[in-house]
Amino acid sequence: MLKINNLHASVEEKSILKGINLEVKAGEVHAIMGPNGSGKSTLASVIAGKEEYEVSEGNIEFLGEEIDELAAEERAHKGIFLSFQYPVEIPGVSVTNFMKTAINETRKAKGLDEMPAKDMLKLIREKSELLEIDRKFLSRSLNEGFSGGEKKRNEIFQMAMLEPKLAILDETDSGLDIDALRIVANGVNKLKSKDNAVVVITHYQRLLDYIVPDFVHVLHNGKIVKSGPKELAHELEEKGYDWIKQELV
Ligand code: ADP
Ligand code: MG
Ligand code: MG
Numbered sequence: 001m002l003k004i005n006n007l008h009a010s011v012e013e014k015s016i017l018k019g020i021n022l023e024v025k026a027g028e029v030h031a032i033m034g035p036n037g038s039g040k041s042t043l044a045s046v047i048a049g050k051e052e053y054e055v056s057e058g059n060i061e062f063l064g065e066e067i068d069e070l071a072a073e074e075r076a077h078k079g080i081f082l083s084f085q086y087p088v089e090i091p092g093v094s095v096t097n098f099m100k101t102a103i104n105e106t107r108k109a110k111g112l113d114e115m116p117a118k119d120m121l122k123l124i125r126e127k128s129e130l131l132e133i134d135r136k137f138l139s140r141s142l143n144e145g146f147s148g149g150e151k152k153r154n155e156i157f158q159m160a161m162l163e164p165k166l167a168i169l170d171e172t173d174s175g176l177d178i179d180a181l182r183i184v185a186n187g188v189n190k191l192k193s194k195d196n197a198v199v200v201i202t203h204y205q206r207l208l209d210y211i212v213p214d215f216v217h218v219l220h221n222g223k224i225v226k227s228g229p230k231e232l233a234h235e236l237e238e239k240g241y242d243w244i245k246q247e248l249v
Contacts, residue, residue, distance in 0.1 A: 001024055001025055001026050001062065001063060001165060001166060001197050002022070002023070002024040002047070002060070002061070002062055002166055002197065002199075003022075003023050003024075003060070003061040003062075004020050004021060004022040004023070004047070004058070004059075004060050004061075005021060005058050005059050005060075005061070006019050006020070006021060006057060006058035006059075007019070007020040007021075007043075007046065007055065007057070007058035007059070007060065008055070008056045008057035008058055009042060009046045009053050009054060009055050009056065010053070010054050010056055011042065011052055011053050011054070012052075015056075015222070016039045016042045016222050017039050017042055017043060017046065017222045017223075018221065018222035018223050019057075019058070019222075019223055020043060020058070020219075020222070020223065020224055021224065022217065022224060024166070024197045024199060025197065026165075026194060026195055026196065026197055027192075027193070027194040027195070027196075027197065028197050028198075028214045028215065029188070029192060029197070029198045029199075029200065029211060029212070029213045029214050029215075030197070030198070030199045030200070030213060030214065030215045030216075030217065031199075031200045031201075031202065031208055031211075031213035031215070031216045031217070031230075031233060032199060032200070032201045032202075032216075032217050032219055033201075033202060033203055033205075033216060033217070033218055033219070033233065033236060034203065034218050034219035034220055034241065035203070035220065035241045036203065038219040038220050038221060038222070039219055039221070039222045040170070040201045040203075040219050041170055041201070042222075043201075043219065044082055044168045044170045044199075044201055045082075046060070047060060047075075047080065047082070047168060047199075048072055048075060048076075048080060048082040048168065049067070049070060049071060049072035049074075049075045049080075050072055051071075051072070055068055062075070062078060062079075062080065062166070063078070063079075063165070073109070074109075076106070077106055077109045077110060078165075079164045079165030079166060080164060080165070080166050080168070081158075081159055081162055081164030081166065081167045081168065082168045082170070083155050083159070083167075083168065083169045083170055083171075088142070088143060089141070089142065089143040089144050090141065090142040090143065090144075091141050091142075091144050092141060093141060093142050094138065094139050094140060094141060094142065095137065095138050095139070095140055095142055095154055095157065096124060096138045096139065098142045099124070099157070099158060099161050100115075100120055102158070102161075102162065103115055103120070103123075103161060103162070106162070123161065124138065124161070127157065127160040127161055128157065130160065130190055130191075131153070131156060131157060131160055131186075131187055131190065133153060133157055137150070137153065142154070148176065148177060148179075148180045149177070149179045149180040149183055151180075152176070152180045152183045152184050152187075153183050153187075155169075155184075156183060156184060156187030156188075156191075159187065159191060160187065160190075160191055163196075164196065165195070165196050165197070166196065166197050166198075166199070167188075167191075167196065167197075167198045167199070168198075168199045168201070169184065169188070169198065169199070169200050169201065170201040171184065171200065171201060171202045171204070171207060176204070176207070178206075181204075181206060181207050181210060182210060184207070184210075184211070185207065185210030185211045186210070188200070188211050189210075189211065198211075200213065205233050205234065205236060205237035208230065208233045212230055213230050213233070214229075214230070215227060215228070215229065215230075216228055216229070216230060216232040216233045216236075218232070218236065218241070218244055220241070220244060220245065220248070225244055225247075225248060226244055226247075
């Protein structure tokens with residue numbers, strides 16, 4: 001599904017990613033861990049195609065196609081979803097209406113007509129039931145006065161509605177409490193299938209008690225310096241990141 005080859009990227013002339021290789025197949029869950037400043041969020045942003053980031057070497061393939069020249073929006077339409085660390089508040093626009101617009105814009109980009117209202121309602125009902133999201137929440141103004149947990153619920157709802165092929169969840173800086181962690185984890189566990197893939201970025205091992213990854217990768221100074229099975233996350237929890245840095249010298 002996703003194949004990253006020798007990716008080098010910089011922001012404002014500063015080199016951040018220094019040769020990332022990563023392959024994610026359908027049905028897999030990958031966790032990316034690593035100390036603060038190692039480049040985790042940058043990697044997520046580069047995969048999603050955010051403009052500020054310059055790819056200087058290497059490339060990214062998604063579903064067999066090079067996507068390096070595509071804008072963020074086009075990548076989203078192809079099925080790449082990146083969670084928002086700092087969601088915008090839109091007073092007067094409900095969670096549901098925001099989602100309806102997002103879905104219809106995606107359809108428009110693919111040359112499809114708007115989703116019939118009846119189908120839209122059915123989709124909203126299905127997904128909100130799956131995720132145990134109540135009606136009241138769906139009619140609230142987007143992100144206005146949302147708690148950390150509610151922001152996460154909204155994000156997971158968006159992921160459920162858009163049914164991405166690749167979901168990238170960057171949980172590093174969002175100050176997740178245990179409730180929010182559970183919301184994210186339950187959502188991911190319910191939404192994952194053999195046809196999609198999830199990349200979870202975190203420096204909390206705790207999240208990975210709930211979302212069990214197939215692979216764990218450690219990012220350090222812009223490179224993946226270690227990959228392993230889920231047990232690697234426990235090892236990191238116990239020993240921190242210093243031993244990995246030492247192994248590198
Ligand atoms: P992580 O998510 O692992 O904490 P980041 O990808 O956020 O790491 O950051 C990696 C490095 O890149 C840091 O030194 C950070 O200051 C720098 N960086 C990231 N984004 C920007 C930006 N937009 N402008 C300037 N520096 C940035
Ligand atoms: Mg950071
Ligand atoms: Mg980060």
